[in-house]
Structures are given as C-alpha cells and as structure tokens.
Amino acid sequence: xxxxxxxxxxxxxxxxxxxxxxxxxxxxxxxxxxxxxxxxxxxxxxxxxxxxxxxxxxxxxxxxxxxxxxxxxxxxxxxxxxxxxxxxxxxxxxxxxxxxxxxxxxxxxxxxxxxxxxxxxxxxxxxxxxxxxxxxxxxxxxxxxxxxxxxxxxxxxxxxxxxxxxxxxxxxxxxxxxxxxxxxxxxxxxxxxxxxxxxxxxxxxxxxxxxxxxxxxxxxxxxxxxxxxxxxxx
Amino acid sequence: xxxxxxxxxxxxxxxxxxxxxxxxxxxxxxxxxxxxxxxxxxxxxxxxxxxxxxxxxxxxxxxxxxxxxxxxxxxxxxxxxxxxxxxxxxxxxxxxxxxxxxxxxxxxxxxxxxxxxxxxxxxxxxxxxxxxxxxxxxxxxxxxxxxxxxxxxxxxxxxxxxxxxxxxxxxxxxxxxxxxxxxxxxxxxxxxxxxxxxxxxxxxxxxxxxxxxxxxxxxxxxxxxxxxxxxxxx
DNA sequence: AAAATATATTGCGTATACAAATTGTATAAC
DNA sequence: GTTATACAATTTGTATACGCAATATATTTT
Numbered sequence: 001x002x003x004x005x006x007x008x009x010x011x012x013x014x015x016x017x018x019x020x021x022x023x024x025x026x027x028x029x030x031x032x033x034x035x036x037x038x039x040x041x042x043x044x045x046x047x048x049x050x051x052x053x054x055x056x057x058x059x060x061x062x063x064x065x066x067x068x069x070x071x072x073x074x075x076x077x078x079x080x081x082x083x084x085x086x087x088x089x090x091x092x093x094x095x096x097x098x099x100x101x102x103x104x105x106x107x108x109x110x111x112x113x114x115x116x117x118x119x120x121x122x123x124x125x126x127x128x129x130x131x132x133x134x135x136x137x138x139x140x141x142x143x144x145x146x147x148x149x150x151x152x153x154x155x156x157x158x159x160x161x162x163x164x165x166x167x168x169x170x171x172x173x174x175x176x177x178x179x180x181x182x183x184x185x186x187x188x189x190x191x192x193x194x195x196x197x198x199x200x201x202x203x204x205x206x207x208x209x210x211x212x213x214x215x216x217x218x219x220x221x222x223x224x225x226x227x228x229x230x231x232x233x234x
Numbered sequence: 235x236x237x238x239x240x241x242x243x244x245x246x247x248x249x250x251x252x253x254x255x256x257x258x259x260x261x262x263x264x265x266x267x268x269x270x271x272x273x274x275x276x277x278x279x280x281x282x283x284x285x286x287x288x289x290x291x292x293x294x295x296x297x298x299x300x301x302x303x304x305x306x307x308x309x310x311x312x313x314x315x316x317x318x319x320x321x322x323x324x325x326x327x328x329x330x331x332x333x334x335x336x337x338x339x340x341x342x343x344x345x346x347x348x349x350x351x352x353x354x355x356x357x358x359x360x361x362x363x364x365x366x367x368x369x370x371x372x373x374x375x376x377x378x379x380x381x382x383x384x385x386x387x388x389x390x391x392x393x394x395x396x397x398x399x400x401x402x403x404x405x406x407x408x409x410x411x412x413x414x415x416x417x418x419x420x421x422x423x424x425x426x427x428x429x430x431x432x433x434x435x436x437x438x439x440x441x442x443x444x445x446x447x448x449x450x451x452x453x454x455x456x457x458x459x460x461x462x463x464x465x466x467x468x
Numbered sequence: 469a470a471a472a473t474a475t476a477t478t479g480c481g482t483a484t485a486c487a488a489a490t491t492g493t494a495t496a497a498c
Numbered sequence: 499g500t501t502a503t504a505c506a507a508t509t510t511g512t513a514t515a516c517g518c519a520a521t522a523t524a525t526t527t528t
Contacts, residue, residue: 003488003511003512003513004296004511007511007512031479031480032479040512040513041512041513041514042480042512042513042514043277043511043512043513043514044511044512044513046281046480046481047280047281047284047511050281050284050285050288051284051288053288054284054285054287054288054289055288056377056381062480062481063479063480063481063519063520064479064480064520065479065480074377075377078375078376078377078378078379079378081327081376081378082323082376082378082379083378085319085323086378086379086382089316089319093315141312142312142315142316143290143308143309143312143385144312144313144315144316144317144320144382144385144386144389145312145316145320145382146382147290147381147382147385148320148378148379148380148381148382151377151378151381152378155378237481237482238481241481241482265509265510266509274482274483275482275483275484276482276483276484276510277481277482277483277484278481278482278483280510280511281481296510296511297488297489297490297509297510297511298490298509298510299509299510
C-alpha cells in the first residue's frame with residue numbers, strides 16, 4: 001500500500017467518522033496517534049487536516065490541535081436559512097445539466113441507499129444518503145454553489161445522526177418516504193424537468209426539516225386547555 | 235519579522251496578486267522561488283498553497299505545481315447563474331445581522347473605495363471594492379453561504395480586472411454609480427431594511443453585469459438593415 | 469493556605485534531508 | 499525526418515529532527 005493510498009485512506013476515514021459523528025463535533029484529534037495508525041509521518045497527516053479544514057469538516061486553530069467542526073445552535077439556525085435555497089438551486093441545475101453517466105451513478109447510489117435501509121445501521125444509511133446528494137451536487141456542476149452545498153451536506157448528515165438516532169421505530173416510514181422522493185428526484189433529473197426537480201427539492205427538505213424539528217422542539221402535549229394551572233405550585 | 239508574519243505576508247501577496255490578475259488565471263507558481271522571496275521553507279509555503287486551494291484561489295493537482303484557478307467560459311456561465319441569488323441572500327442577511335462595529339468597518343471600507351476612485355489604479359480599486367463586499371459577507375455571518383459568496387467575490391474581482399481594464403474613460407461614471415450604490419447599501423443595512431438591501435443587491439449586480447456583458451458580447455453595430463450583403467464575397 | 473513565579477513537559481510550527489515521480493533531452497531506430 | 503525509448507534533471511511528496519511557544523506543575527513567597 002503506497003503512501004498516497006494511506007493518505008486517502010486517512011482522508012476517507014476522517015470524513016466518514018465526522019459525517020457519522022463517530023467523531024463528535026468539538027472532538028480534539030490526536031495527530032501522532034493518526035500518524036501511527038495510518039503509517040504516515042506528520043507532514044502528510046497535517047496536509048489532510050488542512051484539506052478537511054478547507055472543506056468544513058475540521059477547525060484548525062493556531063498552536064492548537066485540530067478539532068472536529070462544531071455544530072452549535074448558531075450553525076443550526078444558519079443551516080435552516082441556507083438549506084432550502086441552495087438545495088433548490090442544486091436540484092434545478094442537476095436536472096438541467098446531468099449527464100447519462102452521472103444519472104447511472106445516481107441510480108447506483110440510490111440502490112445502495114435502499115440496501116442500507118434494509119440491513120444497515122444509522123451510520124451506513126447516513127453515508128449512503130450523503131453520497132446520493134453529493135452526486136446531485138456533481139450534476140449541478142456549478143463551481144460557486146458547490147462549496148456551500150457540500151458544507152450543508154456535512155451538517156445535514158451530522159444533524160441527522162444526532163437527532164433521529166434514538167427513535168428508530170417511527171423513523172422507518174419517514175425513511176421510506178425519503179427513498180421514494182429520491183426515486184422521484186431521479187426521474188425528474190432524467191426527464192430534465194427543472195421545475196419538478198425544484199419542487200421535489202422543497203418536498204425533500206420539508207420532510208427532513210420536520211424530522212429535525214420534532215427533536216429540537218419537543219412536541220406539545222395534546223391536553224385540553226386549563227388542565228394545567230397558570231401559576232404552577234412549586 | 236517572525237516566520238508567522240512572513241507566512242501571512244505570502245498569503246496576502248498571493249491573494250492580492252490573484253484578485254488583481256497580476257497572477258493570471260492558469261499561471262503556474264514556482265514553489266522554491268516563493269520560498270526564497272519570502273524567507274520560508276517549503277513546508278509553510280505549501281501550507282499556504284493548500285489554504286488558498288481550499289478558498290478557491292489556487293488549484294492543486296497531484297504531482298504537479300500549484301496553478302492559479304482558471305477562469306474559463308464555463309465558470310463565467312456558472313458565475314452568472316449563482317451570483318444574483320447569493321448576493322441577494324448575503325445582503326438581506328447583512329441587513330438583518332450587522333453589528334455596529336461591522337457597520338463602522340463597512341463605512342471605512344467605502345471611504346477607502348472612494349479614495350481609490352480618486353487617485354488609484356484599477357488594481358487598488360478592485361481590492362477596495364472586494365474588501366467592501368467581504369465585509370457584507372462577514373455581516374451576513376452565515377457559515378453555509380459564506381464559502382460560495384467568497385468564491386464569487388474572487389472571480390468577480392478577476393472578471394472585472396480582465397474586462398473593464400482598457401476603457402477607463404466611460405468606466406468613470408459607472409464607478410461613481412457603484413459608489414453611490416455602496417452608500418445606499420450601507421444605509422439599508424444600518425436601517426436593518428432587509429427588503430431594500432435585497433433590492434440594492436439586485437441593482438448592484440445588474441450594474442456589474444451590464445459592464446461585463448459589454449465586453450463579453452461586442453455591441454452590435456448600429457447600421458441600417460441591408461448594408462451588408464448576405465453572401466460576403468471573400 | 470493562597471498566590472505567584474519558576475521550571476518542566478507537551479506539542480505545534482518550521483527546516484532540512486531523502487525518496488518518488490514527472491518532465492525534458494538526447495540518441496537510436498524506423 | 500519522425501517517432502520511440504532511455505537516461506538525466508528538475509520538481510513534488512514524505513519523513514525526520516529541531517526550536518519555540520503554550521500549558522501544566524511544583525516550589526517558593528507572602
């Protein structure tokens with residue numbers, strides 16, 4: 001195994017571990033440990049760190065170890081603002097520009113996603129879903145939109161992993177909804193139907209947003225008015 | 235002068251040289267020459283390269299020297315698609331979130347821009363204008379929109395330098411228009427008027443777009459129909 | 469006992485040395 | 499004359515070593 005392969009292995013490992021929150025937001029990485037684990041010296045390891053910093057996976061601070069990018073309240077707010085706009089634009093452009101080879105690639109990714117829903121855990125499902133959307137980004141092929149889109153995908157994956165983790169029960173139906181939407185997205189792209197692609201982007205976003213909101217904002221208890229006294233004693 | 239200062243000096247130098255097209259798109263950088271010029275060894279110089287690659291200034295290819303990011307026909311098309319959307323979103327959010335300190339900073343940048351219009355050349359003007367818009371990006375403060383916005387600013391500066399360069403004559407009035415729009419943008423942000431900020435973003439974009447289009451598409455000659463024979467005799 | 473300063477230890481940043489790969493050139497064969 | 503191959507030179511990538519800065523700990527002083 002060449003040094004280059006070991007370097008890309010490290011890159012892929014960190015990317016996956018961060019997306020699936022196996023490495024939690026804010027986690028401090030150990031440079032020398034990773035050197036030993038992947039059989040690399042510090043120089044190439046630090047280059048990988050810098051690349052991941054540029055892509056938004058890591059946060060590099062001076063004279064301090066690299067840290068997994070934080071996922072704060074503020075970033076969540078930013079996420080909700082930016083995501084619908086960018087997702088819509090990306091799918092619209094994907095429908096406009098997708099090549100046959102890319103469509104095949106997207107179908108493959110959707111097949112893998114469906115397979116992961118059958119017999120894999122949350123981490124694998126997240127990665128498969130992430131891959132699907134990464135390909136739509138490649139299809140859109142817009143140099144300027146892509147960096148923002150990719151950052152959104154990183155945190156979308158991580159938000160998903162942190163929030164929907166526990167309730168795997170009622171997740172199932174929502175996930176098959178998501179899978180059905182993926183199929184519709186593929187169809188719209190293949191037909192070159194930009195308007196439909198944009199609509200589906202909105203639908204897909206709404207599904208995801210509802211899921212997230214369920215766990216951020218606790219559902220109000222469905223209780224008749226007046227059951228609780230206004231001034232709660234003690 | 236410490237090594238760190240020399241490193242940031244190199245970073246700033248390359249950033250400015252690329253924005254002003256003193257280093258043209260596609261230009262191959264000489265690693266060792268820059269090491270000598272800035273008194274650094276190869277390691278920190280290569281780190282600067284990687285940072286600039288992540289930000290979209292440079293293009294790093296394997297086993298090949300770093301190259302100034304290309305500015306192709308395709309990227310120009312992408313630029314026209316993405317810019318209005320992102321610019322609008324950024325100014326809208328800037329109006330929503332700007333802090334008093336940031337507004338002061340923006341006023342300072344506008345003052346510097348106006349000064350550059352008086353007694354500086356195209357490169358200084360481009361840098362001053364770039365700085366103004368960078369601050370609006372900071373004001374918006376959205377983690378996800380910022381990377382795309384910054385990439386747009388890079389190429390907006392470079393497109394400006396390549397196209398409006400020669401005709402400094404008729405440029406003057408357009409530049410004072412741009413300066414007036416900057417003032418209006420500051421006012422809208424200070425008032426927290428999101429709608430007006432978004433409208434001004436559109437106006438500012440249209441002004442810039444018209445400028446660019448004038449040089450990309452040669453203006454049709456205003457000649458009566460039939461002046462040219464259909465089949466041109468070679 | 470608490471606080472402050474000195475000292476030790478960890479680890480980040482830079483430099484240099486070495487290895488691998490790519491490119492240019494020269495020579496030979498077709 | 500053109501093309502292909504081999505070899506040399508330049509350049510890129512990786513490894514190791516050193517110096518400095520930041521933080522933690524211990525000892526001293528108030």
